[in-house]
Each structure stands twice: as C-alpha cells, then as structure tokens.
C-alpha cells in the first residue's frame with residue numbers, strides 16, 4: 421500500500437502545485453502577489469485578501485519586529501523572513517540598515533550561533549559533515565545550486581570571540597552572505613553559506629540533546645586536512661571561478677588554509693585579510709584626524725592571533741611603502757599576547773608573531789624581572805599612539821590601560837575590535853570617560869555607551885567590496901595589494917566634517933562596497949591583466965547590482 425501522506429503525494433504528483441511558488445523564498449511575494457498573478461498562478465484562497473505593496477510589507481514587518489523584546493527574537497524573526505521571502509528581507513534591510521545590521525550580523529549573530537539549534541527550522545546553504553567524507557563531489561554535483569559565485573565557509577571553531585560553536589557556526593556564513601547581497605548587491609541565488617561540520621570540542625554542545633550538529637569531538641590533523649582538500653576540489657569542479665571566503669576558523673587552521681589555497685582559487689580569509697584592511701583603514705583615517713604621522717609612532721597589537729598577525733603584516737607593508745626599511749617598519753609594531761610582550765626566542769607562539777617579535781637584545785632589560793612585560797608595562801615603555809585589541813578578552817583595556825595611552829598622546833587611537841560586545845576589550849563609553857573624551861575610538865561591534873563619534877571598525881566595511889570587485893574584474897586570485905588598496909579607498913571616504921567618525925555610517929555600506937570594489941578592479945587590471953569594460957569599471961560595478969524588487973515576469977512563468 422502507498423504510505424505517502426496525501427499532501428506530499430499531491431505535491432509530487434502535481435508539479436504545478438501553486439504552493440511551490442509560495443515556498444520558494446526567491447519567488448515568493450506573500451501578500452504582494454497581484455490579482456492577476458493570483459488568477460494566473462492559482463493563488464486565490466492560499467493568501468489573505470489584502471493585496472499589499474512591498475513598501476506596505478516593509479512597514480508591517482518593521483512594526484512587528486520592533487514589538488519583540490530581545491535582539492535574539494528579532495534575529496529569529498528576520499531569519500524566518502529571509503527563508504520565506506528573500507526579496508522582502510533585503511528590501512527591509514536596505515531601508516532600515518542601521519537598525520537591522522546589528523541583528524542579522526554582529527553582535528546578535530553571535531548569540532544566534534550559540535543558540536542555533538533552538539531556532540533551526542529550514543535548510544539554508546550546505547552542511548557538509550565529516551561522515552560524508554568521500555562523497556562531497558557527488559553531493560555538490562547533485563544539488564540544484566547552479567551559478568554559485570560567492571561561498572562563505574566556516575568550520576565553526578572560532579565564532580567571533582565565542583569559541584567553538586560546532587554546527588551553530590552556520591549563523592556566521594549566513595550573516596556574511598546576507599551582507600554580500602545587502603551591501604555589494606550580489607544576487608542571493610548566487611551565494612552559498614557552507615558549514616563544514618568536523619565535530620566540536622564544546623562539551624556543552626556535545627551533551628545538549630537539542631544540538632543539531634555531528635556529535636563528535638573535532639577531527640584534526642591529516643584527516644581534517646584531507647576533508648578540507650576534498651571540499652575545495654569539489655567546489656572547484658562544481659563552481660569553477662567561484663570566490664571562497666574562509667571565515668571564523670581557529671587561528672592555526674585559518675592561517676594554514678589561507679596559505680594552502682590562496683594561489684589555487686580566488687579565496688581569502690576575512691578574519692586575517694579583511695580585518696587587516698579594515699584596521700589599516702581605521703588607522704589611516706585616525707592618523708589624519710589626530711594630525712600625526714604614523715611612521716613616527718608605535719602601534720601596539722593586543723592579541724596577536726589570526727586577526728592581529730594579519731593586521732601586523734598589512735601595517736608593515738604600509739610603513740615600507742612610506743619609505744621605512746623592513747626592520748624599521750617591524751620595529752614600529754609591538755605585540756602583546758597571553759604571555760606578555762612577544763619577544764624573539766622567548767614566547768613566539770605562532771609563525772605570524774615572528775614579524776613583530778621584539779629582538780631579544782632590545783628586550784633584555786625588560787626581561788630583567790624574568791617575565792615578558794604585560795600590556796600596561798609595554799604601553800608605559802613604548803608609548804604607542806595606537807592600541808588595537810583582537811584578543812577576545814573582555815575588559816582588557818581597563819582604566820589604567822586607557823589612562824596610560826592618554827598620558828603620552830593628545831589623541832590616542834584605541835580600537836577594541838573583539839566581537840561581540842561581551843568579548844570586547846573595552847566599551848566605547850569607558851574609553852571616552854577614561855581618556856577624558858580625547859581618544860579616537862573604533863569598536864568591532866556597534867558601540868554601547870559611546871556617543872555618536874564612535875566608529876564600528878568591522879570587516880563588513882571591506883569583505884563585500886572585495887568580493888564584488890573580484891567578481892566584476894574576473895580576478896582569479898585575491899592579492900595582498902587588493903587589501904592594501906581597499907584600505908586606502910575606505911579611508912578616503914572619511915568625512916572631513918569635523919566629526920571623529922573614521923568611516924561613513926552603516927547606512928552607506930552599499931556606497932562603501934562600490935568604492936572598495938573599484939579599488940579591487942584597478943588592482944586586478946594593474947597586476948592581473950584584467951580588462952576594464954569599454955564604459956569603465958564603475959559602470960560594470962553598478963550594472964552588477966541585484967536590487968530587492970519583486971519580479972514582474974511571473975505571469976509568463978510556465
């Protein structure tokens with residue numbers, strides 16, 4: 421006997437089931453289906469009577485969203501909208517970007533990753549779990565994701581500063597790709613979030629009966645590497661030329677995967693390279709605001725992991741470009757990690773730290789106490805003009821630290837970049853208060869407790885434009901020069917209006933993405949031989965933009 425439930429049977433037996441269009445988030449218009457569409461597509465009865473416009477829908481959705489009391493509830497509401505009506509989701513986001521960005525992205529996306537299993541409802545993107553090893557090629561070949569242009573992938577091990585979230589990490593690629601569409605106008609049908617589920621070492625997740633991921637400790641070493649290799653080969657075969665963004669991998673894997681794959685496909689690590697360009701742009705803006713010359717000052721990086729070492733590397737390149745020798749450029753940068761000031765031969769923990777390790781001879785006096793100096797001691801000795809936090813250590817920039825920074829500089833530049841706010845080295849309000857309002861401040865997450873002059877220094881100012889520029893120019897590689905130029909392009913957007921803002925406000929992220937994309941296209945033309953279209957890169961960038969408007973060709977869909 422046929423055991424198929426009746427509603428499923430009728431769905432499969434009738435491919436023209438009118439409900440199919442309502443459950444396709446890229447085609448669904450909800451109450452905005454016109455009477456003619458309802459007639460033609462057989463939607464009468466399936467929708468309430470009122471025929472809305474997209475602007476009416478936006479007004480209704482934003483009113484409903486504002487009635488929720490917590491950011492997490494609002495996040496779940498927005499994700500649900502994204503999974504049911506993607507056009508409306510992006511139209512809403514474009515119209516209310518400043519309000520919604522902190523919900524679909526940092527900081528709320530962090531809580532959403534921690535609580536991912538509680539709100540998991542519908543499939544989005546790909547979960548490729550380790551037990552599928554050996555089958556990835558076939559799985560990708562069989563799935564109906566055609567024309568994918570941008571992939572964001574994580575294994576969930578370093579989700580913001582919140583550590584290992586296993587499969588819950590999927591929230592991050594979903595959020596990043598939402599911004600590829602919102603800011604850079606990449607067609608959502610051409611984006612693909614991927615979670616490589618190689619297990620989790622988060623005991624709470626492993627023990628939680630609700631956890632939706634693969635309940636296994638993390639696969640490591642050669643087995644892990646082979647799985648990633650299989651994944652990359654499968655991606656290259658299925659979507660040749662697609663851009664692959666590595667996101668929120670734990671430090672050592674982040675560095676290793678970038679160096680293994682950066683020359684094999686258009687690919688970059690957002691936490692290393694996107695963050696570096698963002699931080700450099702913030703420093704270039706702040707330098708002009710403070711009226712200083714960076715090459716005559718010291719910069720202190722607190723937390724020299726993937727992000728910190730990426731920033732160091734791009735900074736050294738910038739200082740060299742200004743005429744400093746390699747050693748002089750390195751000498752401008754100090755790194756303090758969990759074992760104090762990073763000193764050659766003493767406490768270099770990862771290869772990237774070697775670039776900024778202080779020579780042992782120079783540090784001999786400092787080591788007299790038998791221990792590498794900590795943050796405050798390093799500030800007192802080096803008197804840096806810039807302090808950057810990528811440590812994930814909440815409150816590490818305390819009052820003595822900020823006061824020490826403010827003692828030697830009229831306008832100290834203080835950038836607690838760790839996310840989310842619960843992992844930030846300092847709040848903007850505290851930095852303002854402890855520096856008597858003199859500090860130039862940028863925080864990774866939207867600032868809480870600061871006034872209007874605090875900039876969100878987050879790689880969302882860079883990665884959408886990098887991706888857009890790479891796609892428009894057809895770049896086969898994402899190069900360091902692209903990040904250096906992107907940083908300069910972003911810094912050039914600082915308004916000279918007298919405010920302390922380092923970047924334009926988030927409302928302008930679409931313009932920012934265009935500017936960054938243009939700088940990438942120019943580097944692709946100069947260094948990779950990309951050919952500009954006859955009417956120039958700007959027009960090519962503008963032409964590419966997907967806009968969140970309902971399709972008006974549904975009446976002709978067969």
Ligand SMILES: NC(=O)c1ccc[n+]([C@@H]2O[C@H](COP(=O)([O-])OP(=O)(O)OC[C@H]3O[C@@H](n4cnc5c(N)ncnc54)[C@H](O)[C@@H]3O)[C@@H](O)[C@H]2O)c1
Pocket residue numbers: 578579580581582670671672690691692695698722723724725726727728756757758759809810811812813837838839840843863864865877878879880
């Ligand atoms: N604002 C942004 O755009 C942005 C971008 C990337 C990363 N981040 C944030 O930066 C943080 C770090 O990211 P990552 O990818 O570099 O991670 P990571 O794990 O590679 O690096 C963190 C570093 O901090 C060090 N650290 C830990 N405890 C410390 C302590 N008590 N004192 C000094 N150093 C300590 C670790 O040893 C490690 O070197 C995260 O919170 C992340 O959210 C922000």
Ligand SMILES: O=C(O)C[C@H](O)C(=O)O
Pocket residue numbers: 526579580581668690691838839864878879880
């Ligand atoms: O995701 C963000 O908000 C920025 C960055 O990529 C991070 O990992 O913190």
Ligand SMILES: [Mg+2]
Pocket residue numbers: 580667668690691
């Ligand atoms: Mg990240």
